Amino acid sequence: xxxxxxxxxxxxxxxxxxxxxxxxxxxxxxxxxxxxxxxxxxxxxxxxxxxxxxxxxxxxxxxxxxxxxxxxxxxxxxxxxxxxxxxxxxxxxxxxxxxxxxxxxxxxxxxxxxxxxxxxxxxxxxxxxxxxxxxxxxxxxxxxxxxxxxxxxxxxxxxxxxxxxxxxxxxxxxxxxxxxxxxxxxxxxxxxxxxxxxxxxxxxxxxxxxxxxxxxxxxxxxxxxxxxxxxxxxxxxxxxxxxxxxxxxxxxxxxxxxxxxxxxxxxxxxxxxxxxxxxxxxxxxxx
Amino acid sequence: xxxxxxxxxxxxxxxxxxxxxxxxxxxxxxxxxxxxxxxxxxxxxxxxxxxxxxxxxxxxxxxxxxxxxxxxxxxxxxxxxxxxxxxxxxxxxxxxxxxxxxxxxxxxxxxxxxxxxxxxxxxxxxxxxxxxxxxxxxxxxxxxxxxxxxxxxxxxxxxxxxxxxxxxxxxxxxxxxxxxxxxxxxxxxxxxxxxxxxxxxxxxxxxxxxxxxxxxxxxxxxxxxxxxxxxxxxxxxxxxxxxxxxxxxxxxxxxxxxxxxxxxxxxxxxxxxxxxxxxxxxxxxxx
Numbered sequence: 162x163x164x165x166x167x168x169x170x171x172x173x174x175x176x177x178x179x180x181x182x183x184x185x186x187x188x189x190x191x192x193x194x195x196x197x198x199x200x201x202x203x204x205x206x207x208x209x210x211x212x213x214x215x216x217x218x219x220x221x222x223x224x225x226x227x228x229x230x231x232x233x234x235x236x237x238x239x240x241x242x243x244x245x246x247x248x249x250x251x252x253x254x255x256x257x258x259x260x261x262x263x264x265x266x267x268x269x270x271x272x273x274x275x276x277x278x279x280x281x282x283x284x285x286x287x288x289x290x291x292x293x294x295x296x297x298x299x300x301x302x303x304x305x306x307x308x309x310x311x312x313x314x315x316x317x318x319x320x321x322x323x324x325x326x327x328x329x330x331x332x333x334x335x336x337x338x339x340x341x342x343x344x345x346x347x348x349x350x351x352x353x354x355x356x357x358x359x360x361x362x363x364x365x366x367x368x369x370x371x372x373x374x375x376x377x378x379x380x381x382x383x384x385x386x387x388x389x390x391x392x393x394x395x396x397x398x399x400x401x402x403x404x405x406x407x408x409x410x411x412x413x414x415x416x417x418x419x420x421x422x423x424x425x426x427x428x429x430x431x432x433x434x435x436x437x438x439x440x441x442x443x444x445x446x447x448x
Numbered sequence: 449x450x451x452x453x454x455x456x457x458x459x460x461x462x463x464x465x466x467x468x469x470x471x472x473x474x475x476x477x478x479x480x481x482x483x484x485x486x487x488x489x490x491x492x493x494x495x496x497x498x499x500x501x502x503x504x505x506x507x508x509x510x511x512x513x514x515x516x517x518x519x520x521x522x523x524x525x526x527x528x529x530x531x532x533x534x535x536x537x538x539x540x541x542x543x544x545x546x547x548x549x550x551x552x553x554x555x556x557x558x559x560x561x562x563x564x565x566x567x568x569x570x571x572x573x574x575x576x577x578x579x580x581x582x583x584x585x586x587x588x589x590x591x592x593x594x595x596x597x598x599x600x601x602x603x604x605x606x607x608x609x610x611x612x613x614x615x616x617x618x619x620x621x622x623x624x625x626x627x628x629x630x631x632x633x634x635x636x637x638x639x640x641x642x643x644x645x646x647x648x649x650x651x652x653x654x655x656x657x658x659x660x661x662x663x664x665x666x667x668x669x670x671x672x673x674x675x676x677x678x679x680x681x682x683x684x685x686x687x688x689x690x691x692x693x694x695x696x697x698x699x700x701x702x703x704x705x706x707x708x709x710x711x712x713x714x715x716x717x718x719x720x721x722x723x724x725x726x727x728x729x730x731x732x733x734x735x
Contacts, residue, residue, distance in 0.1 A: 271687060274671060283689050289647060318605045320645035321671045321687045331647050358607035360576060360618050384561060384608045386676055400558060400608045402570050 162408045165419070165445055172444045173199035173227035175378065175422035176206055179436050181429035185210050186218050188433070193222040195437050199418045201228040201376075202259070204252060216258055227418040228311060228350060228376045229261035233324070234269035235295025236288040237276035245276055249299045253308050262417070263311040263375040264303065265350045267324050268292040274322035288325045296347075297339050304346045311350035311375035312336065318389050329356055329365030336373055343372055351410065352378035352422065354393055357401040363409055371414040379403060379448055380423045391426045395439055397447035407448065419448055449695045452706070452732055459731045460486035460514035462665065462709035463493055466723050468716035472497050473505050475720070480509040482724050486705045488515040488663075489546070491539060503545055514705040515598065515637060515663045516548035520611070521556035522582025523575040524563035532563055536586045540595050549704070550598040550662040551590065552637045554611050555579040561609035575612045583634075584626050591633045598637040598662035599623065605676050616643055616652030623660055630659055638697065639665035639709065641680055644688045650696055658701040666690060666735055667710045678713045682726055684734035694735060706735055 165171060174197055176188050183191070185206040192200055200219070207215040219226070232252035237245045256264040269275030271288055282288070296310065303310050312332040315324035326332050332349045340347040349369060356362050366374075381399030386392050396403055407419065421440045428436050452458060461484055463475050470478070472493040479487055487506070494502040506513065519539035524532045543551040556562030558575055569575070583597065590597050599619040602611035613619050619636045627634040636656060643649050653661075668686030673679050683690055694706065708727045715723050 283687050285645070285689065316604065317645040318603065318673070318676075321669060325645070327645055328647070358572070358604040358612070358614055360615070382608060386605070389605075389673055389676065400570050402572065 162411050165448055169196065169441045169444050170198060171419050172197055172441065173201055173418035173420040174437065174440065175201045175230065175420050177203050177230070178421055178423045178428070178440070179433045180206060182433035182436070185215055189218045189222050189224060191433050191437055192224060195441065197224075197437070197441075199225040199227045201226060201230055201265075201420050201422070203230045204255065207255060207259070212255055212258060219259060225418070226259055226261040227420045228263050228265045229256035229259055231265045231267045231313075232299065232310070233266040234275040236269045236272040236279070236291040236325070238272050238279035241272070241276040241279045245295065246298065249295070250302050253299070253303050253306050257306050257308050261308070263309040263348070263350070265311045265313050265376060266296065267313055267315060268296070268326045270319065270321045270323055270325045285320070285325060292326060293335055293338065296335060300339055300347060309346050309348060309375055311348050313350040313352060314355055316355040327355075328359055328361070329369065330361055333365060333368055333373065345372055348373035348375035350376035350378060352380075353401050353403060353406055354378070354380050354382060357382060357406065362406070366409045366413065369413065374410060374413055374415045376420060377407070377410050377415060377417060378420045378422045380421065388426065391424050393423045393425050395423060395428065396421070396443040403448050419444065449698050452735055454732075456483065456728045456731050457485060458706050459484055459728065460488055460705035460707040461724065461727065462488040462517065462707050464490050464517070465708055465710045465715070465727070466720045467493060469720035469723070472502055476505045476509045476511060478720050478724055479511060482728065484511075484724070484728075486512040486514045488513060488517060488707050488709070490517045491542065494542060494546070499542055499545060506546060512705070513546055513548040514707045515550050515552045516543035516546055518552045518554045518600075519586065519597070520553040521562040523556045523559040523566070523578040523612070525559050525566040528559070528563040528566045532582065533585065536582070537589050540586070540590050540593050544593050544595050548595070550596040550635070550637070552598050552600050552663060553583065554600055554602060555583070555613045557606065557608045557610055557612045572607070572612060579613060580622055580625065583622060587626055587634060591631075596633050596635060596662055598635050600637040600639060601642055603642040614642070615646055615648070616656065617648055620652060620655055620660065632659055635660035635662035637663035637665060640688050640690060640693055641665070641667050641669060644669060644693065649693070653696045653700065656700065661697060661700055661702045663707060664694070664697050664702060664704060665707045665709045667708065675713065678711050680710045680712050682710060682715065683708070683730040690735050706731065
């Protein structure tokens, strides 16, 4: 297990963590000022400043990326299938332009939530199938662009509207199905918030192996959690056994960044410097 | 699959569904008036009117029970272990007095939430072990009282504070461990709200078998869900494939009641009659 206490060289900041405090350029500048070496930006934040400016800002600041958020939202009705395909190809292209090591996939839930305007359905099995088909199709494109895809299993409370892949086991089943030879082009993004509760988590991490562990995200689970989406906790403020999980991930040989991703109505009200400084402190003492 | 469309003879009302609209006696009276044949009461509602009055009211109304809510909350520190044990034995006794077919177990999460005042812990594995030990100990007592225990896997969003058994597979692993001979004294209460998202649900139901399927609960998952605990939907208002799941449960030979259990700040504001009538209509048309 790596020692994070001496510095924050392994910390990456998911830019959603301070999305309300400034645009991507301001976030990149703040990261550089705080000696943060990596970020994981969101597509809407990139679009807001323009892809070229985003690429230049990241390069000028000497920042690495730990991922790019996000592709996915595969379930769609026939009228929205082309939109889903085109949108995901653009996400791959943007990730490549930014030099991301992987494109994170939030796979989508039922079609009416995944691609709004799609005909409503309750057929979860059909959504699962559309997700697998969608990843299979995107994988060809992503391989040609040399951009690994990282399936992020989301907490089961998002099964209907955000992602119907809710366990590491399910994500790895898809990986095994679509990439049986483990070519390195398909894996998972493991976010503790989504998987900490799973009694099969340790087994899943071992099954994952180093080559399928493409990204590792941290935050914390608060009790009580006041909002299903926007009440994630800062590391140490909740109940997740962060060190145990990181130990298991690093036992695989995982050598990537530890990415902080916090969507929080609370932390979004605080100054960007305070949030970043807290992330750094907790990274060194808690994560 | 049973035909529910003709009447509501198979409907049971979990009394929490209208807990804000009246006490247990008022709920029992309303059920009798609406031709509802079964209820599943909560301990605090029974305590509020007194066990003897509750027993008499249920009997006088000719109501069956589909379960009794609830035992559990096993994780505790040493100072609270006796409290947990005694409390659960009383729950068994009350269930027996009321003539319940099973005591539903919400197993508890981390000890500081399961038994408030217990020393805080983040050790989820230790909580799992305490749950198994707690059920094992209670099972002896429950067998002597001829009261089956029904482990209810709760949605993973309750892992920290309410129940750290969050999948049907985990609940059945505990059943297999503690009751390998399937004596009929240990099984599960399956509530669609908690398990609908699980890609292993169908396999779990088949594994369950008729003898371990002790109770079946319905409501719906709303999108968006505004509160982690108190925003359950009326059947048909959400995204759960109710008929598919019931079909799988009844394929086992399950012949029990279909219990409606809705915790909802919305439905709690409506008149008891309206809620009960809606439950009956949806039972016949949606469930």
